[in-house]
Amino acid sequence: xxxxxxxxxxxxxxxxxxxxxxxxxxxxxxxxxxxxxxxxxxxxxxxxxxxxxxxxxxxxxxxxxxxxxxxxxxxxxxxxxxxxxxxxxxxxxxxxxxxxxxxxxxxxxxxxxxxxxxxxxxxxxxxxxxxxxxxxxxxxxxxxxxxxxxxxxxxxxxxxxxxxxxxxxxxxxxxxxxxxxxxxxxxxxxxxxxxxxxxxxxxxxxxxxxxxxxxxxxxxxxxxxxxxxxxxxxxxxxxxxxxxxxxxxxxxxxxxxxxxxxxxxxxxxxxxxxxxxxxxxxxxxxxxxxxxxxxxxxxxxxxxxxxxxxxxxxxxxxxxxxxxxxxxxxxxxxxxxxxxxxxxxxxxxxxxxxxxxxxxxxxxxxxxxxxxxxxxxxxxxxxxxxxxxxxxxxxxxxxxxxxxxxxxxxxxxxxxxxxxxxxxxxxxx
Amino acid sequence: xxxxxxxxxxxxxxxxxxxxxxxxxxxxxxxxxxxxxxxxxxxxxxxxxxxxxxxxxxxxxxxxxxxxxxxxxxxxxxxxxxxxxxxxxxxxxxxxxxxxxxxxxxxxxxxxxxxxxxxxxxxxxxxxxxxxxxxxxxxxxxxxxxxxxxxxxxxxxxxxxxxxxxxxxxxxxxxxxxxxxxxxxxxxxxxxxxxxxxxxxxxxxxxxxxxxxxxxxxxxxxxxxxxxxxxxxxxxxxxxxxxxxxxxxxxxxxxxxxx
Ligand code: SF4
Ligand code: SF4
Numbered sequence: 001x002x003x004x005x006x007x008x009x010x011x012x013x014x015x016x017x018x019x020x021x022x023x024x025x026x027x028x029x030x031x032x033x034x035x036x037x038x039x040x041x042x043x044x045x046x047x048x049x050x051x052x053x054x055x056x057x058x059x060x061x062x063x064x065x066x067x068x069x070x071x072x073x074x075x076x077x078x079x080x081x082x083x084x085x086x087x088x089x090x091x092x093x094x095x096x097x098x099x100x101x102x103x104x105x106x107x108x109x110x111x112x113x114x115x116x117x118x119x120x121x122x123x124x125x126x127x128x129x130x131x132x133x134x135x136x137x138x139x140x141x142x143x144x145x146x147x148x149x150x151x152x153x154x155x156x157x158x159x160x161x162x163x164x165x166x167x168x169x170x171x172x173x174x175x176x177x178x179x180x181x182x183x184x185x186x187x188x189x190x191x192x193x194x195x196x197x198x199x200x201x202x203x204x205x206x207x208x209x210x211x212x213x214x215x216x217x218x219x220x221x222x223x224x225x226x227x228x229x230x231x232x233x234x235x236x237x238x239x240x241x242x243x244x245x246x247x248x249x250x251x252x253x254x255x256x257x258x259x260x261x262x263x264x265x266x267x268x269x270x271x272x273x274x275x276x277x278x279x280x281x282x283x284x285x286x287x288x289x290x291x292x293x294x295x296x297x298x299x300x301x302x303x304x305x306x307x308x309x310x311x312x313x314x315x316x317x318x319x320x321x322x323x324x325x326x327x328x329x330x331x332x333x334x335x336x337x338x339x340x341x342x343x344x345x346x347x348x349x350x351x352x353x354x355x356x357x358x359x360x361x362x363x364x365x366x367x368x369x370x371x372x373x374x375x376x377x378x379x380x381x382x383x384x385x386x387x388x389x390x391x392x393x394x395x396x397x398x399x400x401x402x403x404x405x406x407x408x409x410x411x412x413x414x415x416x417x418x419x420x421x422x423x424x425x426x427x428x429x
Numbered sequence: 430x431x432x433x434x435x436x437x438x439x440x441x442x443x444x445x446x447x448x449x450x451x452x453x454x455x456x457x458x459x460x461x462x463x464x465x466x467x468x469x470x471x472x473x474x475x476x477x478x479x480x481x482x483x484x485x486x487x488x489x490x491x492x493x494x495x496x497x498x499x500x501x502x503x504x505x506x507x508x509x510x511x512x513x514x515x516x517x518x519x520x521x522x523x524x525x526x527x528x529x530x531x532x533x534x535x536x537x538x539x540x541x542x543x544x545x546x547x548x549x550x551x552x553x554x555x556x557x558x559x560x561x562x563x564x565x566x567x568x569x570x571x572x573x574x575x576x577x578x579x580x581x582x583x584x585x586x587x588x589x590x591x592x593x594x595x596x597x598x599x600x601x602x603x604x605x606x607x608x609x610x611x612x613x614x615x616x617x618x619x620x621x622x623x624x625x626x627x628x629x630x631x632x633x634x635x636x637x638x639x640x641x642x643x644x645x646x647x648x649x650x651x652x653x654x655x656x657x658x659x660x661x662x663x664x665x666x667x668x669x670x671x672x673x674x675x676x677x678x679x680x681x682x683x684x685x686x687x688x
Contacts, residue, residue, distance in 0.1 A: 039443070039444040040549055041444055042525065042540055043524075045539040046531070058524065061446050061569065062446060063447065064446040064447045067448070112454060113475075122476055122477040124476075136461075140457065143457040154632050157452065160632060160634065161632050168633050168634040169633045247542075
């Protein structure tokens with residue numbers, strides 16, 4: 001029987017370095033390996049011995065594309081350890097800066113990394129020749145996301161203003177006013193984005209995924225909630241380690257995470273949407289319906305529409321937060337470190353991002369565990385490819401390769417995150 | 430007449446967070462005019478297209494941490510007319526250089542179940558330890574207007590204008606009140622390379638040195654000032670061991686406080 005191997009040596013338009021290997025025997029897929037060869041950086045090892053207050057600045061450096069997510073999970077975990085709950089305007093500001101990151105990161109992925117796949121271009125620069133207005137709209141929308149992060153955080157990559165307990169300096173209501181004007185435009189642009197991406201050609205492809213996302217009683221999840229799935233998981237963040245487990249596989253520098261009970265699961269926009277459709281604002285729900293999405297969507301290729309809906313939600317939510325904002329009296333609440341373990345999980349643009357730290361009574365980190373979204377999705381990406389490739393057999397190798405890359409980019413994988421390196425749980429029976 | 434060939438730009442990645450190369454995509458206002466002026470020949474974070482070298486300008490992000498990367502950087506140097514490192518990882522080894530003060534085997538075993546699967550060097554080193562570097566741009570992350578300045582300067586054959594003085598000078602220029610004098614907040618501004626426009630002090634916090642050491646910094650005197658503010662020896666070690674821990678002045682100063 002004829003056998004062949006499809007290799008993509010360097011996956012383009014994803015963050016970081018990865019490659020893909022698929023082995024076929026006749027029409028049968030016999031092996032799929034998403035290899036992540038991004039060099040290890042050992043964050044969890046060198047966080048040991050650092051002060052709790054350094055965690056937001058240090059863990060931000062795991063990923064330049066979603067530093068806010070790392071800072072948010074870190075501050076929540078540290079506050080949990082120290083027995084502090086941040087509420088009121090400081091909590092609202094955190095939500096606002098996170099909206100900025102969602103807008104920036106989602107728009108980068110939609111316009112610059114994923115749309116070229118659907119329209120048949122190698123990159124956004126080539127796409128701009130035929131779609132100049134669309135690309136300009138995308139760049140402007142992304143810029144507004146960045147401006148929220150910059151105004152609150154100081155700069156768009158690795159912001160300096162986030163700290164355990166709150167911020168170093170908080171904006172006045174007046175400072176935020178110009179953002180509101182821009183966000184009104186952004187909300188329209190995001191709505192146009194939903195309409196635009198809804199017209200892309202999508203392959204018929206869906207599966208009975210297990211989606212995992214945070215769920216909060218009052219809001220579409222960003223910083224807080226319980227870990228919920230569509231297949232019965234419903235636990236507090238503190239119970240993460242009892243249900244999720246990481247595996248170290250020989251061919252990848254990133255650990256694979258699975259649900260102990262059932263195996264692979266999916267995190268990110270598609271999961272959040274399926275678990276929390278009812279919590280989207282009316283304008284976002286309406287746009288989703290018009291785009292042909294129901295309250296549930298199981299085609300990962302359509303995640304680009306879902307990402308656009310979430311961008312619209314984030315613009316709308318940011319506007320609401322700015323309008324309701326009252327400057328807090330203090331930029332941060334006092335923190336008294338104590339010997340304890342703290343847990344934090346927030347919704348990074350790419351899905352749940354879990355942090356756990358054990359501190360001593362001086363606030364020194366004794367150990368750290370960080371599970372980023374991409375390592376959680378790796379196994380599901382491979383499973384998608386197992387299912388997808390047999391349907392592509394009649395196409396040229398080039399087309400198969402393109403479609404596989406596109407299927408990987410559905411997940412917006414961030415390979416730098418996944419290889420910051422995760423601490424492993426070894427189970428011995 | 431045939432139009433002049435556009436200069437070819439390549440962007441390479443080693444151990445890093447991608448933040449510095451992302452700065453290029455964050456140039457929302459300039460990106461389209463940039464691609465009018467140069468050919469983006471190799472930039473896998475942004476494009477599937479990969480045009481063969483040689484390249485007029487290579488931007489290199491990230492530090493060298495694996496045997497494979499130690500070889501790859503030589504191939505990149507050979508294919509590049511001008512090579513510029515972007516960010517603290519590429520110019521000083523980055524945050525991952527914290528392994529250089531420890532036993533890397535222990536680090537691997539803290540993180541991995543099967544250490545034998547992992548290939549890594551004992552040290553994370555800057556690009557200039559391996560090949561000749563034409564220009565180093567500081568910062569974790571770099572400042573995007575400085576990046577545009579470097580690209581346009583090098584493409585026009587002039588020297589980039591990125592001043593070597595300290596963050597302190599930037600504070601004075603901006604009229605930011607000194608956080609150390611006014612509030613007793615420890616700050617690395619006096620020894621840190623300019624480039625961020627005194628960002629942290631303008632947010633009422635001390636500088637933590639993400640742009641790395643300025644030219645000829647007096648770290649010793651600064652440590653004495655920090656001690657007077659009540660910062661202990663162990664904390665001084667940590668302060669200098671941040672995103673530029675392996676840059677020589679910071680490394681030496683941290684070692685001086687190790688007990
Ligand atoms: S220098 Fe900082 S921002 Fe740049 S790649 Fe390294 S960690 Fe990321
Ligand atoms: S003040 Fe210091 S730590 Fe802050 S951004 Fe500037 S160089 Fe980096």
